[in-house]
Amino acid sequence: MEFYEAETKYLAGNGDDFTPIARTLDPECVIRQPSSLPYGGVWRGHAGFEAWMKSFGEQWSRLEVVDPVFYTIDENIFSRSHVHAVAKHSGVAIDWPLLQHFVIRNRKILELTPFYWDTSLVVRALAG
Numbered sequence: 046m047e048f049y050e051a052e053t054k055y056l057a058g059n060g061d062d063f064t065p066i067a068r069t070l071d072p073e074c075v076i077r078q079p080s081s082l083p084y085g086g087v088w089r090g091h092a093g094f095e096a097w098m099k100s101f102g103e104q105w106s107r108l109e110v111v112d113p114v115f116y117t118i119d120e121n122i123f124s125r126s127h128v129h130a131v132a133k134h135s136g137v138a139i140d141w142p143l144l145q146h147f148v149i150r151n152r153k154i155l156e157l158t159p160f161y162w163d164t165s166l167v168v169r170a171l172a173g
Contacts, residue, residue: 109129111129
């Protein structure tokens with residue numbers, strides 16, 4: 046999926062260019078992250094999504110979505126994958142299974158909701 050490639054490049058490039066990610070997003074996009082995470086909350090529109098990416102990028106020095114499998118039902122896409130990541134401040138490397146729900150409008154992401162396997166694992170890695 047183009048979004049995953051753009052996300053990986055954005056994080057690897059220290060958030061220099063949001064344009065490749067923006068191309069994958071509907072202008073009214075919404076991302077929902079678990080409130081227990083440092084970048085938790087509901088983020089809206091391109092500006093909100095970019096603010097989330099910056100907050101997310103402050104926590105991770107590397108993040109890669111591996112072997113995604115996509116299941117499509119009408120405008121809904123479910124992605125089952127595995128994430129490999131390294132926490133920026135602690136250097137702790139973790140990996141976890143991830144399920145994401147995308148709602149698509151006009152071939153762009155309108156809504157994105159990730160379902161983390163273990164948010165406490167993520168919080169511990171970020172805290173060191």
